[in-house]
Amino acid sequence: xxxxxxxxxxxxxxxxxxxxxxxxxxxxxxxxxxxxxxxxxxxxxxxxxxxxxxxxxxxxxxxxxxxxxxxxxxxxxxxxxxxxxxxxxxxxxxxxxxxxxxxxxxxxxxxxxxxxxxxxxxxxxxxxxxxxxxxxxxxxxxxxxxxxxxxxxxxxxxxxxxxxxxxxxxxxxxxxxxxxxxxxxxxxxxxxxxxxxxxxxxxxxxxxxxxxxxxxxxxxxxxxxxxxxxxxxxxxxxxxxxxxxxxxxxxxxxxxxxxxxxxxxxxxxxxxxxxxxxxxxxxxxxxxxxxxxxxxxxxxxxxxxxxxxxxxxxxxxxxxxxxxxxxxxxxxxxxxxxxxxxxxxxxxxxxxxxxxxxxxxxxxxxxxxxxxxxxxxxxxxxxxxxxxxxxxxxxxxxxxxxxxxxxxxxxxxxxxxxxxxxxxxxxxxxxxxxxxxxxxxxx
Numbered sequence: 226x227x228x229x230x231x232x233x234x235x236x237x238x239x240x241x242x243x244x245x246x247x248x249x250x251x252x253x254x255x256x257x258x259x260x261x262x263x264x265x266x267x268x269x270x271x272x273x274x275x276x277x278x279x280x281x282x283x284x285x286x287x288x289x290x291x292x293x294x295x296x297x298x299x300x301x302x303x304x305x306x307x308x309x310x311x312x313x314x315x316x317x318x319x320x321x322x323x324x325x326x327x328x329x330x331x332x333x334x335x336x337x338x339x340x341x342x343x344x345x346x347x348x349x350x351x352x353x354x355x356x357x358x359x360x361x362x363x364x365x366x367x368x369x370x371x372x373x374x375x376x377x378x379x380x381x382x383x384x385x386x387x388x389x390x391x392x393x394x395x396x397x398x399x400x401x402x403x404x405x406x407x408x409x410x411x412x413x414x415x416x417x418x419x420x421x422x423x424x425x426x427x428x429x430x431x432x433x434x435x436x437x438x439x440x441x442x443x444x445x446x447x448x449x450x451x452x453x454x455x456x457x458x459x460x461x462x463x464x465x466x467x468x469x470x471x472x473x474x475x476x477x478x479x480x481x482x483x484x485x486x487x488x489x490x491x492x493x494x495x496x497x498x499x500x501x502x503x504x505x506x507x508x509x510x511x512x513x514x515x516x517x518x519x520x521x522x523x524x525x526x527x528x529x530x531x532x533x534x535x536x537x538x539x540x541x542x543x544x545x546x547x548x549x550x551x552x553x554x555x556x557x558x559x560x561x562x563x564x565x566x567x568x569x570x571x572x573x574x575x576x577x578x579x580x581x582x583x584x585x586x587x588x589x590x591x592x593x594x595x596x597x598x599x600x601x602x603x604x605x606x607x608x609x610x611x612x613x614x615x616x617x618x619x620x621x622x623x624x625x626x627x628x629x630x631x632x633x634x635x636x637x638x639x640x641x642x643x644x645x646x647x648x649x650x651x652x653x654x655x656x657x658x659x660x661x662x663x664x665x666x667x668x
Contacts, residue, residue: 251455254371257444258364258665264445268359275352282345288338291330298323321518324533329510329544335501344494347487354484361480363443364665368655370440372648375456377433379644384426387637391419397620406622414626458651466657468585475660479580485573492569496562502555508544513537584660591653594646601643608636 262268302319331338398415401407441448476482515537517529548555615632618624659665 251453253455258367261367261444262360271356278349278352282349285342285345291328293328296325323516325514327512332507334506335504337498337501340494340497344491347491351484351487354480358480374436376648377436380641381429381433383640384429388422388426391422411626418630468588471584471660472581481576485576489569489573492566499558499562505547510542512540594650598646605639608639612636
């Protein structure tokens with residue numbers, strides 16, 4: 226009994242340890258994006274919509290097959306009527322039934338069915354690209370949330386270091402006040418500054434927690450579940466590429482461009498379908514029919530089989546339909562289809578222009594960010610040195626507390642500015658990498 230109990234305890238501990246390891250695992254950007262894509266409800270709805278369009282595409286292929294139908298009718302005749310068996314007038318109750326099997330296939334209809342297949346194919350391909358675009362937008366949102374969290378976490382770390390340094394200086398000043406080296410007013414001033422930095426640290430912590438909550442919400446991640454974000458940053462260094470070179474690659478694979486191109490192709494096929502309805506249609510069909518009628522004989526089985534065989538008829542027909550006047554419906558459809566093609570082509574050119582402009586803006590922004598980062602690094606280095614000198618001067622009584630904290634705050638702010646620009650650089654780098662053909666799983 227004790228062995229079984231110990232075994233149960235070990236199993237529970239093993240399960241709990243496994244869960245803890247899974248919870249404590251660091252998650253990188255690719256994991257966060259993948260999780261968001263797999264659990265986004267709007268995206269799931271669009272995927273279902275894509276499946277509906279795919280079914281339309283499949284059905285348009287099936288429309289090329291011949292149709293097949295069967296029918297049966299039953300009649301009860303009272304009073305004077307014509308006996309279907311003898312074709313004579315009778316004055317009695319009769320029951321008759323008729324069976325029909327019919328099949329027909331369209332041989333020609335102005336290529337309407339063929340063009341319908343192509344149109345639905347382009348509509349399906351367009352929807353697939355729209356889904357990819359939704360994934361791209363979601364990935365971009367998660368990426369911004371991800372690096373916002375890292376920024377606030379690093380900012381929180383910077384502020385925490387300054388709080389720790391202020392606490393150390395507070396202890397030094399307190400000792401110096403007791404020794405009579407510093408005035409009591411200096412101690413009060415540094416306490417006030419330390420309290421302000423402690424407040425800044427709380428604000429930074431709150432912003433960090435808020436950023437993590439935003440990331441979880443947009444991922445559709447359980448809010449009560451722990452999410453540890455991997456802070457290691459991988460710089461891609463897509464520097465020195467011309468915007469036109471990036472555009473020439475992006476235009477070949479960007480979802481918005483391919484979607485608009487497929488939309489234009491679908492509209493062209495829609496025009497071809499509208500024109501097809503002006504053409505004659507030719508159909509080939511076949512029919513089998515027979516009937517049975519009650520009579521005075523008792524042997525129902527033999528009579529039924531005999532009548533079904535005797536009354537059977539077969540027919541093969543070729544049908545030609547020529548549209549002469551349709552209240553100008555076909556002409557109206559053609560006019561509307563032409564206008565929709567114009568709209569589609571305008572939208573396609575608009576998407577290309579937007580992409581070119583966006584790439585130029587992102588590329589220019591990345592170049593500017595790189596210059597700012599270089600300048601900020603020099604600024605951080607200079608302000609760090611100035612802060613170190615100010616700290617020595619403070620304890621030598623050469624500067625006031627306010628002058629010291631001015632130097633300290635400038636150094637802290639420069640560190641925060643550098644971290645923010647580094648996050649912006651990463652986002653722009655990854656965005657340009659996507660333009661260049663990399664998927665989000667590779668970033």
